[in-house]
Amino acid sequence: MAMAYLAWRLARRSCPSSLQVTSFPVVQLHMNRTAMRASQKDFENSMNQVKLLKKDPGNEVKLKLYALYKQATEGPCNMPKPGVFDLINKAKWDAWNALGSLPKMYHEIMRALKAASKDDSIITVLTGNGDYYSSGNDLTNFTDIPPGGVEEKAKNNAVLLREFVGCFIDFPKPLIAVVNGPAVGISVTLLGLFDAVYASDRATFHTPFSHLGQSPEGCSSYTFPKIMSPAKATEMLIFGKKLTAGEACAQGLVTEVFPDSTFQKEVWTRLKAFAKLPPNALRISKEVIRKREREKLHAVNAEECNVLQGRWLSDECTNAVVNFLSRKSKL
Numbered sequence: 001m002a003m004a005y006l007a008w009r010l011a012r013r014s015c016p017s018s019l020q021v022t023s024f025p026v027v028q029l030h031m032n033r034t035a036m037r038a039s040q041k042d043f044e045n046s047m048n049q050v051k052l053l054k055k056d057p058g059n060e061v062k063l064k065l066y067a068l069y070k071q072a073t074e075g076p077c078n079m080p081k082p083g084v085f086d087l088i089n090k091a092k093w094d095a096w097n098a099l100g101s102l103p104k105m106y107h108e109i110m111r112a113l114k115a116a117s118k119d120d121s122i123i124t125v126l127t128g129n130g131d132y133y134s135s136g137n138d139l140t141n142f143t144d145i146p147p148g149g150v151e152e153k154a155k156n157n158a159v160l161l162r163e164f165v166g167c168f169i170d171f172p173k174p175l176i177a178v179v180n181g182p183a184v185g186i187s188v189t190l191l192g193l194f195d196a197v198y199a200s201d202r203a204t205f206h207t208p209f210s211h212l213g214q215s216p217e218g219c220s221s222y223t224f225p226k227i228m229s230p231a232k233a234t235e236m237l238i239f240g241k242k243l244t245a246g247e248a249c250a251q252g253l254v255t256e257v258f259p260d261s262t263f264q265k266e267v268w269t270r271l272k273a274f275a276k277l278p279p280n281a282l283r284i285s286k287e288v289i290r291k292r293e294r295e296k297l298h299a300v301n302a303e304e305c306n307v308l309q310g311r312w313l314s315d316e317c318t319n320a321v322v323n324f325l326s327r328k329s330k331l
C-alpha cells in the first residue's frame with residue numbers, strides 16, 4: 001500500500017462520519033471498518049497489558065478504561081441504567097455514560113490516521129467527498145448535552161479536540177490535503193499542520209470563529225501568522241475573511257491551485273509520483289522539519305483547547321449556534 005486516502009464529508013446534519021481510505025494501487029476499501037478493527041485490537045492488547053500490571057491501578061483507572069473501551073467498541077452508552085443495588089454494574093454504567101456522545105467524525109479520523117501511521121502506506125491524503133471539502137465542526141454537536149451538563153460537554157469536547165489535533169501534530173508521514181471545494185472552520189485551521197495543500201480553484205477557506213462566538217483551533221493561532229503574516233492571519237481568524245483558493249495560495253496556506261476541470265487528474269498523478277519516493281527519506285525529512293516545532297505546537301494546541309472550552313460555555317457561542325441551526329438565511 002503506497003498511499004492512504006481519507007475523505008471528509010460536508011457536515012450535512014449528520015456531519016462527516018463516512019470516512020474512506022483508498023490505498024494504491026487502486027483498491028477501494030471502507031477503511032473506517034478496517035481501521036476500527038485495527039484500533040480495537042490495539043485497545044484489547046492494551047487492556048490485556050493492564051491485567052499484567054504488578055500493582056493494581058485502582059478502581060477509578062479501571063472504570064475509566066472500561067468506559068473508553070465501551071465507547072470505542074460500542075459507541076455512546078444507551079443501555080438502561082442498572083438498579084441502585086447493582087453497585088458494580090452501576091459504577092460501570094456511570095463511567096461509560098459520563099463520556100456522553102462524543103462526536104464520531106473526530107474518532108474516525110483519529111483511528112484512520114493512527115492506522116495510516118503504522119501501515120505500509122507512504123503518503124497520506126485527506127480530501128472531501130462531494131462538492132465540499134468540509135463544513136467544519138458539526139454544529140449540532142453542541143445540542144446533545146450529557147447528564148453532566150454543558151460544563152462536562154465543553155470539557156469532553158476540549159479533551160477530544162486536543163487529542164484530535166495532537167494526531168495531526170504527531171503524524172509521522174507526509175500528510176497532504178486535497179481541497180476539492182469550500183472548506184470551513186477546523187478543516188481550514190488544520191491545513192497549517194499539513195505538509196502540502198493542493199486546492200481546486202473552486203475551493204474557499206473560511207474560519208468564521210468570531211461570528212460563532214468561538215476562537216481559533218488546530219494550532220492556527222500559531223501557524224497562520226507564521227505562514228501568512230500576522231495581519232493577514234488576523235483578517236481570517238478574527239474577522240472571518242473568506243479567502244479564495246488564489247488568495248490562500250498567495251498567502252502561503254495553499255501549495256498550488258489547479259483548475260477544477262483537471263484538478264483530480266493532475267493532483268492524483270502528482271501524488272502517485274510522490275508515493276514512489278523512498279519512504280524512509282520522506283519520513284525522516286518530515287521529522288527533521290517537524291521536530292523543532294512539535295513541543296511548541298502541542299503547547300499551542302493545549303492553550304487553544306482551554307480557551308475554546310470557555311468559549312463554548314459563553315452566551316455568544318450558544319446564541320450563534322442556535323441562530324445557525326434555526327436560520328432562514330445562510331451564513
Ligand SMILES: CCCCC/C=C/CC(=O)SCCNC(=O)CCNC(=O)[C@H](O)C(C)(C)COP(=O)(O)OP(=O)(O)OC[C@H]1O[C@@H](n2cnc3c(N)ncnc32)[C@H](O)[C@@H]1OP(=O)(O)O
Nearest residue numbers: 011012013135136137138139140157160161184185186331
Ligand atoms: C470535539 C469538538 C471540536 C470542535 C472543534 C471546533 C471547530 C470549529 C469549527 O469548525 S467552526 C465552523 C463550523 N462550521 C460552520 O460554521 C459552517 C456552517 N455552514 C455553512 O456555512 C453552510 O452550511 C455551508 C457554506 C457549509 C454550505 O452552504 P450550502 O448553502 O451549500 O448548504 P446549506 O447551508 O443549506 O447546508 C446544508 C445542510 O447542512 C447543514 N450544515 C451545514 N454545515 C453544518 C455544520 N457545520 N454543522 C451542522 N450542520 C451543518 C445545514 O444546516 C443544512 O441542513 P438542513 O438541510 O437540514 O437545513
